[in-house]
Amino acid sequence: MKKRIAVLASGRGSNFQAVIDAIQAGKIPAVCAALITDNPKAYAVERAKKAGIPVRVIDYTAFPSREIYEQSLLSAMQEVNADLYVLAGYMRILGAGIVRAFPGKMMNIHPALLPSFTGLHAQRQAVHYGVKVSGCTVHFVDESLDGGPIILQQAVPVIDGDDEDSLADRILQHEHECFPEAIRLFCEGRLEIVGRHVRVK
Numbered sequence: 001m002k003k004r005i006a007v008l009a010s011g012r013g014s015n016f017q018a019v020i021d022a023i024q025a026g027k028i029p030a031v032c033a034a035l036i037t038d039n040p041k042a043y044a045v046e047r048a049k050k051a052g053i054p055v056r057v058i059d060y061t062a063f064p065s066r067e068i069y070e071q072s073l074l075s076a077m078q079e080v081n082a083d084l085y086v087l088a089g090y091m092r093i094l095g096a097g098i099v100r101a102f103p104g105k106m107m108n109i110h111p112a113l114l115p116s117f118t119g120l121h122a123q124r125q126a127v128h129y130g131v132k133v134s135g136c137t138v139h140f141v142d143e144s145l146d147g148g149p150i151i152l153q154q155a156v157p158v159i160d161g162d163d164e165d166s167l168a169d170r171i172l173q174h175e176h177e178c179f180p181e182a183i184r185l186f187c188e189g190r191l192e193i194v195g196r197h198v199r200v201k
């Protein structure tokens with residue numbers, strides 16, 4: 001049986017596109033039931049329209065407070081009723097109320113080898129620190145910042161002369177493989193969370 005997934009994205013949506021492509025190619029047994037975005041101008045919205053995926057805009061700036069924005073986002077997510085919520089460059093931290101509503105049902109991709117370089121500008125942090133290897137991490141979302149149980153990681157070399165952009169481009173190619181793969185494993189019912197560990201069955 002196909003799973004229902006919903007994607008949350010705020011920007012250009014290249015990871016969202018990789019997921020759309022993998023679904024359309026029959027690699028992920030899922031339907032993408034919605035794109036939810038906080039940014040009505042996100043290029044991800046164009047990608048959704050092209051693929052015939054319904055779009056829900058929950059524009060943070062249109063709400064009088066963070067609480068009311070989060071209530072509205074929570075309602076939209078509940079209405080979509082997805083088996084899995086995929087954070088693909090969603091640029092707002094989700095409050096504890098939302099994270100608790102979907103335990104083990106929310107995944108994020110982060111452009112570093114966690115637990116290194118959490119938060120924003122992970123590629124810049126890696127270049128500044130001088131690491132020789134960075135990468136990307138797909139993980140389940142819990143209430144910590146980029147700290148939930150790790151599903152998949154891919155290592156990517158940092159090359160002499162790299163800047164934030166060149167490293168980000170190299171990591172992104174790996175994100176586009178890693179994220180659809182993690183979503184495929186979830187949709188095939190092959191991921192089991194045991195404490196901090198994710199076992200692939």
Ligand code: GRF
Nearest residue numbers: 012013014015089109110111
């Ligand atoms: C990616 O680097 C992802 O790891 C991070 O945000 C970026 C989103 O890029 N969470 P895109 O919108 O998928 O192109």
